Amino acid sequence: MSDLVPTPSQTVGPFFHFALAYEGGGQLVPGHHPDAVVLHGTVFDGSGAAVPDALIEIWQADDTGEVPQGLGSLDRDPTVFTGFGRAATTRAGTYLFTTVRPAVGFVTLAVFARGLSHHLFTRAYLADTDDSLLGSLPADRRGTLLATPEGPSSYRFDIRLQGDGETVFLEYP
């Protein structure tokens, strides 16, 4: 049991781009990497409008299942896979990462936005499996965690913060 109570979260606010977004943030591997895949999508609010001021982070194992521990997520070295990426949504509410398929099947995402007081965790599954999370979800919500393949090397993963098709968001006990 923990003794200290956590410092509370606060929204990332509207003006984070100049501080948190950085060159190459969405490029976990260069586009010409032989196993590169694109993971992209749109963030929507409860009215179905795109969210142009969200920040998405991904964190994932590599294609052998290893947990990356290399430095260089902020100052990219194309020879090191760090497993971490960060991308702000565009004015159209879209985000895009270039990465590799994680051997464990999913990518973990953290979603931050103006109006969102505490970030949300979710997972994008690039392959349909029945792991303990997917297996536990009702049929009508399970699909929100499955990225849609678009050809051999691209996956679409839309994030719906609220309403119809609301993405399954996670908490860790």
Added chain:
Amino acid sequence: MPASTSETTQQQIDEEIRRIETDAAELVAAGATPERHPRRDYPPYRSSLLRHPTHRLVRVDPEEIERHSPAFGHTDVDPLEADLTIQHSGEPLGERITVSGRVLDGDGRPVRRQLVELWQANSAGRYVHKRDQHPAPLDPNFTGVGRAITGDDGSYSFRTIKPGPYPWRNHTNAWRPAHIHFSLFGSQFTQRLVTQMYFPGDPLFALDPIYQSIADPAARERLVGHYDHGSSVPEQSLGYRWDIVLTGSRSTWLEPEDADE
């Protein structure tokens, strides 16, 4: 349903805030644990209305990858990035301060060698951001972005200037208390935190729906740094201290498979 943003007065926002705080206090009085984080569904903060999930979060044991965190180090961050007052040719305007403290986990252990990012408005309350239309002056000698890697004792320290309060459009005559944004990583990704540090005694606290979105008064006070004369530097800067606690999943320490890692 709350009135539309443009017509809403501070008094209406205050009433909504107090009602929620009273409800939360009653829950605590009835035996509930005080709320430690802000409510995602917090109508006085109008932008939250369409941006909070309505389903309960799904509890899941973290997988191995989630019980680790990205690694950052001195190849990512230059030590000079912790000084926001030396990023341009001249001195920034405003009250020079230091903000320092420690990053700890829920068991009080230091979060070592991890990334701390910080960003803020200038002393006039203006961000270097093209969408910030507040007609206060930009400061050519201040960007307002800093980064640091924590020490082996979890410590961090930034040198900067005190940010100004600024207006926003949540309701009529809405002002944010002066604050510094912080972004933190722990030793597992489940500890990820983005938050804001405030300054003691700010008269805008009671009026601000972002600060008040944390319904428990003791919890929101954890966001207020304290003035520390011992870290003030003669003729140079006033010192503020603020410790940060990152609690993530507790399963890390219960999983036997961790033993051989």
